[in-house]
Amino acid sequence: xxxxxxxxxxxxxxxxxxxxxxxxxxxxxxxxxxxxxxxxxxxxxxxxxxxxxxxxxxxxxxxxxxxxxxxxxxxxxxxxxxxxxxxxxxxxxxxxxxxxxxxxxxxxxxxxxxxxxxxxxxxxxxxxxxxxxxxxxxxxxxxxxxxxxxxxxxxxxxxxxxxxxxxxxxxxxxxxxxxxxxxxxxxxxxxxxxxxxxxxxxxxxxxxxxxxxxxxxxxxxxxxxxxxxxxxxxxxxxxxx
Numbered sequence: 708x709x710x711x712x713x714x715x716x717x718x719x720x721x722x723x724x725x726x727x728x729x730x731x732x733x734x735x736x737x738x739x740x741x742x743x744x745x746x747x748x749x750x751x752x753x754x755x756x757x758x759x760x761x762x763x764x765x766x767x768x769x770x771x772x773x774x775x776x777x778x779x780x781x782x783x784x785x786x787x788x789x790x791x792x793x794x795x796x797x798x799x800x801x802x803x804x805x806x807x808x809x810x811x812x813x814x815x816x817x818x819x820x821x822x823x824x825x826x827x828x829x830x831x832x833x834x835x836x837x838x839x840x841x842x843x844x845x846x847x848x849x850x851x852x853x854x855x856x857x858x859x860x861x862x863x864x865x866x867x868x869x870x871x872x873x874x875x876x877x878x879x880x881x882x883x884x885x886x887x888x889x890x891x892x893x894x895x896x897x898x899x900x901x902x903x904x905x906x907x908x909x910x911x912x913x914x915x916x917x918x919x920x921x922x923x924x925x926x927x928x929x930x931x932x933x934x935x936x937x938x939x940x941x942x943x944x945x946x947x948x
Contacts, residue, residue, distance in 0.1 A: 720816065720870055720871050720872060721813065721871070721872055722796070722871060722872055722873065722876070724757070724759050724763050724767075725759075725763050725764070725766040725767040725770065726767070726770070726796070727757075727811055728757055728759070728763075728764065728767035729767040729768075729770040729771050730795060730796050730797055730811060731809070731810070731811040732767070732771055732776070732777075732787075733771070733774075733776065733793065733795045733797075733809075734795075734797060734803075734808075734809025734810065734811065735808055735809050736776060736787060736789050737809055737946065738803055738807065738808050738809040738944070740807060740808045740809065741787050741789070742787065742789060743787060743788060743789035744786060744787065744788075745786065745787045746784050746785070746786050746787075747777075747784065747785040747786070747787065749784065750764055750765065750768075750785070768785060774793045774794065775788060775790060775793070776788055776789070776790070776793060796873045796875065796876050797812055797873065799875065799886070799889055799921075800812050801891065801917075801943050801944055801945055802844070802846065802851060802852065802934075802936055802941045802942070802943060802944070803846070803941065803942055803944045804846055804847075804849070804940070804941065804942075805938065805939060805940055805941055805942050809846075810846030810847045810849070811846065811847055812844065812845070812846060812872065812873075813844075813845045813872050814842040814843065814844050814845065814854075814872050815842060815843040815845075816840060816841070816842055816867075816870060817841040817842060817843060817853075817901070817903060818839070818840070818841045818901075819838070819839075819840055819841075819867045819870065820838070820839050821836060821837070821838050821839075821860070821864060822836060822837065822839050823835055823836055824836065824837050824857065828857065828931050829920065829931065831859060831920055831927065831928035831929065831930075831931050832859025832860070832861050832862065832927055832928065832929055833859065833861035833927060834859050834860030834861040835860075836860040837857040837858055837859050837860050837931075838857070838858045838860070838864055838865060839855065839856070839857050840854075840855070840856040840857075840858075840870070840874065841853070841854070841855050841901060842854050842855075842856070843903055843905055843906060844934070844936075846940070846941060849940050849941075850905050850906055850907065850937070850940070851936055851937055851940045851941040852906075852934050852935060852936035852937065852941065853898070853899065853901075853902045853903075853906050853934070853935050854932060854933065854934040854935070855899070855932065855933045855934075856874060856930065856931075856932040857930065857931045857932065858874075858878070858929065858930050859927075859928075859929045859930065861929075862878075862882060862884055862923070862929045862930075863881070863882040863884065865877055865878070865881045865882065866881070869881045878923075884923050884924075884929065885923055885924060886921045886922070886923055886929075886930065887922055887923060887924065888921070888922050889919050889920065889921040889922070890919065890920050890921075891917055891918070891919050891943075891945075892917070892918045892919075893915070893916070893917050893943055894915075894916050894918075895913055895914065895915060895916050896913070896914070896916030896933075896935055897910075897911050897912065897913055897914075897935075898910050898911060898912045898913075898914055898935050899935065902935070906937070907937055907939075907940075908935070908937055914935055914936065914937065914938065915935070915936050915938050915943065916933070916934065916935050916936075917932075917933070917934040917936070917943065918931075918932070918933055919931070919932045919934070
């Protein structure tokens with residue numbers, strides 16, 4: 708597993724520390740970085756690596772145990788129980804470290820606006836407006852992508868102070884909106900002119916590009932997103948289980 712200062716970042720929009728740790732373990736199991744039967748580090752060492760307390764770590768381990776991904780053996784330690792797909796905040800996040808390992812996704816919000824949809828978007832939702840999120844994406848400490856996400860105005864509006872690293876979790880909590888499926892189209896595109904200097908690729912650079920339409924409980928797609936990512940740092944991975 709990768710140790711990360713951002714994993715334990717105390718930002719107001721970050722997921723709780725125990726959830727960050729459990730999600731990171733889930734992603735590393737999916738990426739094959741943690742394998743079935745592998746013993747985790749001693750709890751005190753594990754907690755120290757993530758800059759947290761043993762009490763918080765044990766809350767993360769309990770979440771993993773509930774999902775069937777961890778076996779806790781009294782007097783022996785904690786062991787990974789790898790299995791098929793499990794419920795995860797980041798189960799639909801497809802970017803992983805290019806050198807291996809899932810990594811923990813986090814994001815800095817660059818802007819949060821309610822606007823008319825632009826002409827480059829496909830038809831989705833019921834409104835001509837939407838909430839636009841522009842974000843700088845990380846895996847652990849590495850800046851890997853810039854992304855623009857549009858939530859259809861008909862699905863509701865999310866106040867800025869309720870936005871968390873995981874927008875899908877934000878939608879659930881703020882709007883009772885569950886994203887149930889998504890369609891990705893992967894190709895190449897030019898880095899947008901609003902990309903910040905922290906992203907290694909300059910605006911206009913051709914790089915890997917993802918367009919996604921996402922659906923919730925209804926028949927109409929409710930979200931459209933564009934992601935431009937740095938292929939030296941991240942790869943798009945889709946596993947068939």
